[in-house]
Amino acid sequence: MTLDPRIAAVTDRIIERSRAGRRRYLDLMAEQAERGVSRQRMSCGNFAHGFAAAEGDKERIRTVSGPNIGIVTAYNDMLSAHQPYYRYPEQMKVFAREAGATAQVAGGVPAMCDGVTQGQDGMNLSLFSRDTIALGTAVALSHGMFDGAALLGICDKIVPGLLIGALRFGHLPMLLVPGGPMPSGLPNKEKQRVRQLYAEGKVGRDELLASEAASYHSPGTCTFYGTANSNQMMMELMGLHVPNAAFVQPNTPLRQALTRAAVHRLAELSAGGQRSLAECVDERAIVNAVVGLLATGGSTNHAIHLPAIARAAGIILDWEDIDGLSGAVPLIARVYPNGSGDVNDFHYAGGIAVVARELLGAGLLHGDVVTAGAEDIAAYTRLPELDGDTLVWRDPGASRNQTMLRAVSDPFLPDGGLRLVAGNLGRATFKTSAVDPARWTVEAPARIFSDQNQVLAAFGAGELDRDVVVVVRFQGPRANGMPELHKLTPALGVLQDRGHRVALVTDGRMSGASGKVPAAIHLSPEALGGGPLSRLRNGDPVRLSAEQGVLEAVGVDLASRDPAPPPPPPAGTGRELFAMMRLAAGDAEHGASAMLELMDQDQAGATPADAMAAP
Structure with missing residues (x-):
């Protein structure tokens, strides 16, 4: 299918605007691939520290017998979405050995939950946790011990933070490895009804807490289509998952088979230095992520995160680009809170496989993007299942639920919203x-x-x-x-x-x-x-x-008029520790990041005082 000219026009505008920055980024990645830190270039003392504790894999790492995969994990067991990651590293080491590779946990990054901090002081740390995660990812990968990386993260700021940090090591191949959503709990309309009754004072705290606990009830991602699940959709349409791994529930045989497939695929890419992250995350992939966001009614937070992710890859995306794409992309999915069904219902209806097929067929996605999780973006139009013990991908057929997932020819709305x-x-x-x-x-x-x-x-x-x-x-x-x-x-x-x-x-x-x-x-x-x-x-x-x-x-x-005086700076709950990030943060349209603002200014030769004063 020929690419829709409106999609092509926005993509061309982004490419032209980004030409200089993208060239600098790709040159840096090429230099890192050729002369950067790696096991082969380390001194013996450096290298020995890196495999000293690698029980079971020490000799293979020492003799560079196959690729070594770095695992960056956002595990903690307070977040339902990240609790399933507890056993992933030990499983992934086994899967890596099956493919002639090794794996080590390169490092951990923080993972906070907006659901826990909504309306609380801790929410003031939420957006800046993305920069903290990016920095933690960079620290983890800075050791140079790895030929590729697996990024374990799902939720709101965590996937953007992992990806932003990983893009500074974009000469390596990488995949994100999801954990899946929890089973559906209390119906969403009932949850919404109880929340409004509480706001009106018609039910008490006990009733509200019972409703919320019935909604958020077990390991796995929250099932509404917010930022966390929008993250998963975007990683699929950027080709950074194995196909349609996003919405398979935790602790199931299919979930484990998909994790195994991700490690085997990453071992294959890392062995040959193929499909580096920098090669995969280009202007076309960023446009595909925006198109998917619009077609599915995804999170508004990505109007901030996508420009930041793009910027980390030397690409300039702004809100006019998103607005222009919105005019070309119809809304073909309604998932709660935009509809009644949750992401489990969406996946059962055909999910991202149907979305990808519809968008590709209508010329609304770039079909020529370089994908890491499969050979091409067409692979993302099929759903995974187990045939006995064998993982296969099959055509999902037509949508099983027209109230939440439709064809491009019969959309809910003519634009992306x-x-x-x-x-x-x-x-x-x-x-x-x-x-x-x-x-x-x-x-x-x-x-x-x-x-x-x-x-x-x-x-x-x-x-x-x-x-x-x-x-x-x-x-x-x-x-x-x-x-x-x-x-x-x-x-x-x-x-x-x-x-x-x-x-x-x-x-x-x-x-x-x-x-x-x-x-x-x-x-x-x-x-x-x-x-x-x-x-x-x-x-x-x-x-x-x-x-x-x-x-x-x-x-x-x-x-x-004179401006109104601002409230005093936030303090308590650790907020004062983030003063540097507040003082240096850029505007929302360019990603609301202190780290990226200062990085760009530093690379342009600004003095520290100039850089901090620039915004």
């Missing part, structure tokens, strides 16, 4: 795919807050029981680390259900589970530092329109 809105308040992301089109335009007086708990207090006091644009400012990366404000969803949903025209405008994030309330999020420039949002006042009329791509304070001369 991530819109750029802009005006005198700045630039922001609006996710339309979960919002009733009748609510895509809201114009109402602003009510301004600097903390989501203030919003909930005003809601409880009845002060928001009207048409209102709720503005939550000083939530950007430089102000407090850009937390998600998902705690607001039930209260704003109640107001909307009462018949009011309601919208949210914020320089913070909403959630990978952004729901039915219209929201302009990730607003840039952020309020801290005199951004337009800091000059808005209570009662100012604000217009938000996805149809028109507009976000503006109507008839207001913002430039003539």
Whole structure:
């Protein structure tokens, strides 16, 4: 199928804009492949330290008898999604030996859960944990002991962080190895109903906790289609998993067979130095990830993560690119919170295999990308299963559930549902795919807050029981680390259900589970530092329109006003330790990363003082 000209035009624009940065990146990777740190170039003392404790594999590593795979793991047993990784390293070492390779745990990275920290002080660390994970990945791979790497991570900031760090070692072949979702628990509509009843004071904490515990109940990824599961979809369409490994449940024979296949594939690639990560993650792969995100109604957080991932590979992706692709890509999946079924239902219906087949067939994906997990992207149109003890991939057939997964010729919506809105308040992301089109335009007086708990207090006091644009400012990366404000969803949903025209405008994030309330999020420039949002006042009329791509304070001369004073810097719960990341963070459209901002400026020859002052 010929590539859709709209997809081609955006890809060409990204390639042209990225030409210089991509060339520098590829030159660095070529230099690292030729002269970088590796087992063959180490001194004997260095090398001996690297295999001293390699029980069972010491002689093979010492004599360089086959490739050595580095495992970077985000295991902990507090996160349901990462608890299954506990046994992976020992299993993977066995699988590596089967393929004539060895494996060592190169290092661990932190993995925090937004579900645990939502609305808590710890959420201020969440986005910057991505940079911390990237740095931890770099430390793990810096030893030079490895010919390839397996990255064990699933959730929100963890996959982007692993990938950003790994891309600085992009001369090596790599795969991500998923763990799979937990079985479905309490139906999502029932969970949503109880949350709204609690927001209205109609049920108590015991009822709410029972509902939540019935939803999040066992090892595996949470089953709603938020950032974690959007991560998994993107890794599939970038060719960085073995095909359709994303949504097979933990602790099953098929799950283990897919992990085994990933190790065998990685051993094959590492033995020949084939399909390096840098070769796989190019402009076409980034576009494929965006297309998949749009076609499935994925997480708004990736409007931040994808530009950051791209930047780590020398590629410049911006929100106009995402908006342009959104106009070309139809919405063909509705997975909770955009629909009633969860990712288990989605996978049973045909899942990513059907999505990949439909998008490829319509010319909406680059079919010529270099894939690590299989020979080509067409392999991702088939679902894995066990035929006895043999792992096979088969055609999924037509969608088994037309209410959640459809053909491109019969989409739920004609576009992908991530819109750029802009005006005198700045630039922001609006996710339309979960919002009733009748609510895509809201114009109402602003009510301004600097903390989501203030919003909930005003809601409880009845002060928001009207048409209102709720503005939550000083939530950007430089102000407090850009937390998600998902705690607001039930209260704003109640107001909307009462018949009011309601919208949210914020320089913070909403959630990978952004729901039915219209929201302009990730607003840039952020309020801290005199951004337009800091000059808005209570009662100012604000217009938000996805149809028109507009976000503006109507008839207001913002430039003539003084900015509102910001709250004090966050402290406690370790937040003060992240001051460097806050002070140096870039804007949301370019990835909201201090690490990448400083890296680019350092490579351009900026002084430390200049680099810290640049944003």
